[in-house]
Amino acid sequence: MTTHQLPATMTSLVQDSYGSDPEQTLRTAEVARPAPGDGEVLVRVRAASVDRGTWHLMAGLAYPIRLVFGLRRPRFANPGRNLAGTVAAVGAGVDGFRVGDEVFGLAAGNGTFAEYVVARPDRLAAKPANVSFEEAATVPVSGSTALQAVRDHARVRPGESVLVLGASGGVGSFAVQIAKAMGVEVTGVASAGKLEAVRALGADAVVDYTAEDPVDGRRRYDVVLDIAGNRPLHRLRRALTPHGRLVIVGGETGGRWLDGLDRQLRAVLLSPFVGQRLGFFVNKENAADLAALRELIEAGRVRTAVEHAYPLAEVPVAIRRLVDGQVTGKLAVTIG
Numbered sequence: 001m002t003t004h005q006l007p008a009t010m011t012s013l014v015q016d017s018y019g020s021d022p023e024q025t026l027r028t029a030e031v032a033r034p035a036p037g038d039g040e041v042l043v044r045v046r047a048a049s050v051d052r053g054t055w056h057l058m059a060g061l062a063y064p065i066r067l068v069f070g071l072r073r074p075r076f077a078n079p080g081r082n083l084a085g086t087v088a089a090v091g092a093g094v095d096g097f098r099v100g101d102e103v104f105g106l107a108a109g110n111g112t113f114a115e116y117v118v119a120r121p122d123r124l125a126a127k128p129a130n131v132s133f134e135e136a137a138t139v140p141v142s143g144s145t146a147l148q149a150v151r152d153h154a155r156v157r158p159g160e161s162v163l164v165l166g167a168s169g170g171v172g173s174f175a176v177q178i179a180k181a182m183g184v185e186v187t188g189v190a191s192a193g194k195l196e197a198v199r200a201l202g203a204d205a206v207v208d209y210t211a212e213d214p215v216d217g218r219r220r221y222d223v224v225l226d227i228a229g230n231r232p233l234h235r236l237r238r239a240l241t242p243h244g245r246l247v248i249v250g251g252e253t254g255g256r257w258l259d260g261l262d263r264q265l266r267a268v269l270l271s272p273f274v275g276q277r278l279g280f281f282v283n284k285e286n287a288a289d290l291a292a293l294r295e296l297i298e299a300g301r302v303r304t305a306v307e308h309a310y311p312l313a314e315v316p317v318a319i320r321r322l323v324d325g326q327v328t329g330k331l332a333v334t335i336g
């Protein structure tokens with residue numbers, strides 16, 4: 001590994017303590033450039049992205065997050081997880097990546113709102129050749145969550161019907177397209193101003209949840225992907241066929257301790273006693289899924305719905321817009 005020709009310092013966003021206000025919590029600083037250890041890769045970050053998890057990591061909420069990311073203060077410099085960039089150095093024992101390779105994926109911990117970050121080969125893959133760094137950086141967390149929801153947990157089959165609650169957001173915009181690529185009939189749910197965007201992603205039908213109840217039981221689906229809205233289980237079940245599957249992906253409750261986990265656990269407990277299959281999952285990010293997403297993107301079957309790319313210093317603005325519900329699709333961060 002040779003890093004001596006790389007700069008000793010870099011520009012990075014830094015957070016000294018947990019905080020829910022992005023402008024108060026994140027600042028730009030010149031810090032020491034990290035170096036990869038054995039089995040690690042140093043990436044020159046060209047772009048990053050923002051998702052709901054960025055806010056949770058920044059705020060340290062819900063509290064159980066702190067067991068992994070730092071009890072009293074964050075363990076990592078900043079809450080960025082997604083990256084696209086070029087390999088700047090490789091540690092001992094790394095196969096499959098060489099300096100100069102264009103990659104996308106996840107940081108080893110967090111910290112992608114910076115010029116350099118350390119990543120692990122098992123969460124990196126070659127960047128899709130037909131998209132920009134900004135577009136590629138919006139894929140890892142949201143795209144792999146959508147892929148696992150549709151393929152592994154809902155296990156959709158061609159010809160089935162799927163209701164996607166939260167179709168205009170980060171996870172939802174990928175889920176709509178992945179489900180369509182798997183031959184499914186998709187109904188996407190979002191607010192009125194975002195319905196055209198959901199249609200443009202390929203949804204066969206759209207529902208404005210501010211004007212009508214998408215789970216009133218008038219229409220039943222083989223699969224409900226519950227990405228947003230926190231609707232009670234009995235209402236979600238109304239929208240399922242007698243043997244349909246409910247996959248809970250998320251939903252912002254604002255709860256500081258459980259943040260919706262109680263509803264997810266109730267789904268798992270109830271599932272064995274009803275004809276429908278009810279469950280939730282936590283994304284297991286991995287290189288194989290990144291490669292599968294790259295193939296879908298390069299084949300033109302999935303595109304990234306990047307609404308805007310912000311410079312590094314404006315990450316707080318991006319986070320604020322996302323948590324205020326102002327974003328359609330994904331926000332990227334250009335790092336250079």
Ligand SMILES: NC(=O)c1ccc[n+]([C@@H]2O[C@H](COP(=O)([O-])OP(=O)(O)OC[C@H]3O[C@@H](n4cnc5c(N)ncnc54)[C@H](OP(=O)(O)O)[C@@H]3O)[C@@H](O)[C@H]2O)c1
Binds near residue numbers: 191192227248251281
């Ligand atoms: N299980 C996992 O491993 C995993 C991984 C990643 C993310 N997540 C979770 O998944 C959730 C979504 O993340 P995201 O990044 O996709 O968020 P996002 O980009 O903010 O998107 C949220 C979407 O939900 C829609 N929405 C809001 N209220 C709704 C309602 N009442 N009914 C239907 N749709 C509604 C929004 O549409 P409008 O703006 O039009 O209201 C928007 O399309 C978050 O809770 C996140 O923490 C879980």
